[in-house]
């Protein structure tokens with residue numbers, strides 16, 4: 412009987428610790444609280460700059476902010492994004508065709524966790540601008556988060572674990 416109570420108590424403890432462990436970090440992420448232009452805005456002229464506002468100061472490392480045109484193939488932002496306190500912004504080239512422009516963002520929260528999302532606006536009157544680099548060309552350069560360091564680490568960790576398992580298996584034989 413005592414054993415059962417102990418097991419139940421241990422189970423409850425695991426649930427409590429696990430629960431707070433999940434809720435804690437998630438609630439500490441930086442949140443997007445506003446943007447200029449506003450999400451889903453209809454504009455007759457392109458914005459010179461896009462500015463996102465977060466609920467707290469964000470980290471400047473690995474910030475991404477780009478604008479993809481209605482053809483979904485070209486970038487329309489100009490240069491690298493700028494982080495200043497709780498603001499993330501980027502300059503925008505003069506826009507061209509009418510239609511939906513998608514804003515992609517990604518920042519590192521104050522607590523170190525990455526957060527990302529998408530906004531959009533619609534241009535209702537065509538501009539005279541010409542598009543920037545192609546999305547698939549990889550010319551976005553420093554505005555993209557490099558993925559290969561993570562891949563290398565993943566391969567090393569996985570490979571190491573696999574080698575360890577094989578070695579232990581051999582020893583047992």
Ligand SMILES: [Cu+2]
Nearest residue numbers: 436440522524
């Ligand atoms: Cu977090």
